[in-house]
Amino acid sequence: MSRSTPYQPLLLRLLHGISGILAIAAIFSGFLVYNTFDGRFGKIPIPRIGQIIDIHGTFAVFFFLIFPAFALYSFHAGNKRLLQSNSLQNLTQVGRPIWWVSWQRIANTLMLIAAVLAVLSGRMMQEQWLPTGELNHSWYLLHLSAWVVMVFCLAIHVLMSSKVGGVPLLLSMITFNIRSEDSPTHWLNRLRHWLSNLSNNFGVGINQLRQDNIFLKIIEVIVVLGIVTALILPLLLSSGE
Structure with missing residues (x-):
């Protein structure tokens, strides 16, 4: 693979x-x-699948297991693909490349927010609600709304990715080529380096936060808190019954 060809870690x-x-x-x-x-x-009008709730729940559980790692990667190593401080301003440049890129970044960010809302609301739902016709619970309505946002953002993500990078960008996400510096043997050292930087920057001031895209930092905190809440809140409520 040539260096001019799009390459994804x-x-x-x-x-x-x-x-x-x-x-x-x-x-x-x-x-x-x-x-x-x-x-x-x-x-x-399609045939009813009797165990569809269990099937959906299985996919959701496995997604919940991988989502924290993907979210942390997105907010740090992949933060250039998310909302930037000038993304909303760039939406005025209709038709230009930065306009397409900005929509892609906004959609990617909204998808992370919708995903954590879907996970949290799904964890808080009771399996018997829908079969018994209890369709107006707040957690279910939130889950349904998050589903709509995820579908919308996924469509924008695919469309804008095609527009921004075309077929080469899409193919770069499924290639099996690995550069030597991208070998899994380096991942542990990179994780240690990232944790070290995170610890050193923990006491950063508000001015530095503004320079580092404070809006994205706030969204990251919301997503992380949502993941933690989705993990522990159902356990706390079940233990209190």
Whole structure:
């Protein structure tokens, strides 16, 4: 592979690929759950799948397991693909390359927020709600809304990726080529270096935060807190019953 050909880090390809497959599977099975038990906004006349809630839940659990690693990678090593301090301003440059890139970054960021909302609300739902027709619980409505946002952002992500980088960019996400400096043998040292930098920068002032894109930092905190809440809140509530 030539250096002029788009190249994506191996870890990004793995996290992006696995989380993407699981997210799409969860989105599709989530629609089947809605189609089977809800359908208030329209439905498709397809055969009912008896265990669709369990199938959807399985995909969602595996997505929840990989999502924290993908989110942390996105907010740090992949932060250039997320919301930048000038992204909203660049939306005025309609039709220019930066306009397409800005929409892609915004969609990527919204997808992370929607994903954590979907995970949290899904964890807080009770399996018997939908089969018994209890369709107006706040957690279910939040889950449904997060599903809509994820579908919308996924469509923008694919469209803008095609527009920004074309076929070469899309193919670069599924190539098996690995550069020597991208070998998994270097991952542990890079993790240690990242943790060291994170510790050194823990006491950074507000001025530095502004320089480092404070809006993205705030979103990262929201996503991380959402992941932690999704992990412990159901356990706390179940133990209190």
